[in-house]
Amino acid sequence: MGRTPCCDKNGLKKGPWTPDEDQKLIQYIQVHGPGNWRNLPKNAGLQRCGKSCRLRWTNYLRPDIRRGRFSFEEEETIIQLHSVLGNKWSAIAERLPGRTDNEIKNYWNTHIRKRLLRMGIDPVTHSPRLDFLDFSLLFNSTQLNLSSLLGLQALVNPEIFKLANSILLSQTHENQELSLQNQNSQGPELLLQKLQQNQLLHNQSSIFQHNDQLHNQISKIPNYTPQNVSSSSSQSIQGNMGSYLMNGQAFHENVISLQNYSYSASEVSENSTIQSLNNNNNNNNQNSQNFNFDTPLSGTEEEKESYCSNFNSFMKFEIPESLDFDDLL
């Protein structure tokens, strides 16, 4: 039944390929083509598994492979495709001629992913991580109408303003310093526990009147299943919780605009320098919805990092768990 094994793994060489092995593989494929990886090593005189040969050829020896640093255009394409396709590296590679799925995957994990995290953007959901928002900055912005922010125009409840103000007062410095590692260590179950705690507030403040909708939001998260706990799921939930809990029209629009964080070729210009978010903090006339979150298309890693830090300083946010809403309301 079935096919015979492709190779006997015993006695086959593993590890880095030597130039001699590469040459043998190249010469064989140039003559016979890359088909039938099962018999290829034997016919080519290689002490390798067919799988290893295929990997070496497709990821390194193929003549149409384009090596070297990724351009900003390629990087932009990767981010955009990843936001649609997820970790489908082969699908992404199909749209980047000369790049292999392995190369794109490595580049994502070593460069893009880290940068997005530093920007306070969830590399899985491509949404801003609300756990990095600095609530005080939002409230300190006189251009942000608080009632609009909270979606409470119809309520206009002064208690809500007391609540918001108390959040500000209760926010401790160490809470702002929550590390990324701590965030990643939180599993979906823990977040759901927190959500259930929030549910206690449901009957006490209309600010959280849509908690049921939040449950629905979470249940719709594609990659989340309670049995399959992972940090990425955690991040996914956090992002959705954040955008929901704020639930204000104005803020929601900001969240949407933040998703357009990637840099586009159409915006390459000398004006595409970093729009300092610190300036926004200092300039009360700056409308919060006009923040420019586009990173410069052309620039150094340092420029990117500078942008990230500015973005991050704006996006820090934490509501202290110890806050007693009963006392406030």
Next chain:
DNA sequence: AAATGTGGCAACCGCCTGCTA
């Protein structure tokens, strides 16, 4: 100069799907 830490990347591992005998 040596020891240690860190980041990047090639290659391996193991799972999944479709195919074949």
Next chain:
DNA sequence: TTAGCAGGCGGTTGCCACATT
């Protein structure tokens, strides 16, 4: 029909080069 393999794929590992102490 089905057991089992090939190929494809994403996740992970481990080596190496470079940076830092």
